[in-house]
Amino acid sequence: MNWLYSKWWKWLSVVLLTYVVAGSFFVKLGPGITSVTPVAMYTDTVTTFQITCYHSHFNSDKAGKVQMWFKNQSKYYAPLSFKVTGNETAEASFAVSSLQQDSFKPASIDVVINDELDGTFALRDAITLVKATAVDSSSTGLLTPTEPEVKHNKHQLVCYPYREILYETIRNTFFHVPMWFAMTMLLFASLIASISFLINPQTKYDTVAHQAVVVALLFGVCGYLTGLIWSKYTWYIGVSWGDVIRKLLLEDIKMAAALVAMFFYFAYLIIHSSIEDKTKRAKVAAVYNVFAFVIFILCVFVLPRLTDSMHPGNGGNPAFSKYDLDSTLRMFFYPAVIGWILLGFWILSVCIRLQFIQQKRES
Amino acid sequence: MKKILNLLLLTLLSLTTFAQGESGTNDFFKSNLKIYVVVAVLTIILSCIFIFLFFIERRLKKLEEK
Numbered sequence: 001m002n003w004l005y006s007k008w009w010k011w012l013s014v015v016l017l018t019y020v021v022a023g024s025f026f027v028k029l030g031p032g033i034t035s036v037t038p039v040a041m042y043t044d045t046v047t048t049f050q051i052t053c054y055h056s057h058f059n060s061d062k063a064g065k066v067q068m069w070f071k072n073q074s075k076y077y078a079p080l081s082f083k084v085t086g087n088e089t090a091e092a093s094f095a096v097s098s099l100q101q102d103s104f105k106p107a108s109i110d111v112v113i114n115d116e117l118d119g120t121f122a123l124r125d126a127i128t129l130v131k132a133t134a135v136d137s138s139s140t141g142l143l144t145p146t147e148p149e150v151k152h153n154k155h156q157l158v159c160y161p162y163r164e165i166l167y168e169t170i171r172n173t174f175f176h177v178p179m180w181f182a183m184t185m186l187l188f189a190s191l192i193a194s195i196s197f198l199i200n201p202q203t204k205y206d207t208v209a210h211q212a213v214v215v216a217l218l219f220g221v222c223g224y225l226t227g228l229i230w231s232k233y234t235w236y237i238g239v240s241w242g243d244v245i246r247k248l249l250l251e252d253i254k255m256a257a258a259l260v261a262m263f264f265y266f267a268y269l270i271i272h273s274s275i276e277d278k279t280k281r282a283k284v285a286a287v288y289n290v291f292a293f294v295i296f297i298l299c300v301f302v303l304p305r306l307t308d309s310m311h312p313g314n315g316g317n318p319a320f321s322k323y324d325l326d327s328t329l330r331m332f333f334y335p336a337v338i339g340w341i342l343l344g345f346w347i348l349s350v351c352i353r354l355q356f357i358q359q360k361r362e363s
Numbered sequence: 364m365k366k367i368l369n370l371l372l373l374t375l376l377s378l379t380t381f382a383q384g385e386s387g388t389n390d391f392f393k394s395n396l397k398i399y400v401v402v403a404v405l406t407i408i409l410s411c412i413f414i415f416l417f418f419i420e421r422r423l424k425k426l427e428e429k
Contacts, residue, residue, distance in 0.1 A: 034396075167397045168395070172400070175404050225411070233397055347415065350419060354422055358426055
C-alpha cells in the first residue's frame, strides 16, 4: 500500500482545489436580465420598460447590434422603440391592441435580448398583460410576429450560466456535488479492501475498509448539510426549515435514498465496534460491507432514476446532460471532482496510518 | 483540546444568527443573487473537515500519551 505514503497525488489535490476555489470566486455569472419595470402593461397603451441586466456588455465594441424582442408563447414581437442606455441598462416601449389581446394566452410576456458578445438571454414572464374588458374596435397598430435573426445565441464570455432561481448558487456545483463523488469513491475503496480481506485475511485490509467508511460518512454528512441549505434557498424558497426537511425526506427520492444508504453504513460502524474478537469482527464487517455497497448503489444510482426528483438529470435521464453543464462549468467541475476525491483519500491515508501505529503499539 | 472544541462549537453558534434574520423581508441569503448561500456551503464543508481533523488529533494525542 505505497499510495498511503506517496505525496504527488496529495499535491495534485492541493493544486486542483486551489484552482477550483479561485475559479469559483473570480469567474462572474453570465449575462442575464435582473429586472424589467413596470411589471404590468395595459392594452391599447404604449408602455416604456426599463430593463436592467447583469454582466452584459451593450456598449462594448464586440457587442455589435443589440436586439430586443417581446415574446409570448413562441412568437417574437419587435419593440416600438429600443434604446441602450448603458452597458447593463436599456429602455424599450411596447403596446398591444385590445383586438389582439386574446391571442396572448397566457397573458405573460418574456423579454429577450441578443448581442454578438453576450449571446441571447431572457427573463421569462417579465411582464403581465392586463386585458381590457371591452374591446376597442378603433384601436390600431396590430402586431405581427417577427423572425429573430441573430449571429450567435451562445455568449462569447467566460462565465457561469445565469439561471433564474439558482443565480450565484450555481457555484455550489463545485462543492456540493463532488462531496457525493468523493463519498462514492471512498465507499468503493472500502469495498475493494473488504473483498481483499475476504480473499486474503490480513488486518490491514480491515483497517482500510473501516477507515474508508468513516471518511466517506464525513463527506456524506457534508453533502447532506450543503444540499439542505442549497435547497432551502432555491427549490423551497419561502418554505420554513421544518417543511424543507419534511419535503426533502418525503418528496425528493434522491435525498431519502441517500439517507437510507448512509444509515446502512452507520450500521456498519456499529457492527464493527460491537464485536470484540478481532478476526471475527473483520470477517463479519467485510461481508456486511459488500452487501451495504450493493444497497448504496441501488439507493443512489438506481432508485432516483425510477421516479421524478428535484435533482437535475433524474427521472430517467442521465445526469449532467449538455443542458446542465456548460463549457465554463465543466472547466471547474471536473477538476473539483478529482480534487475533492483526492482530498478524501488524503484524509483517509492519515486515518489509516494513525490506526497502523496504534495497532503496532498494541501488539 | 476540549477548549478548542468548545471554541469551535461556539463559533458555529454564530451561524444560527443568520437564520434569525431570515424571517424579515430582506433575507440576507437571498441578497446579491444568493451569493451567501455559496458562502454558507463552503463554511459548512470547511467546518465539517476541521471538526474531523480535531478528532484525528485527539486520537493522535492519546497515542502520544501512552
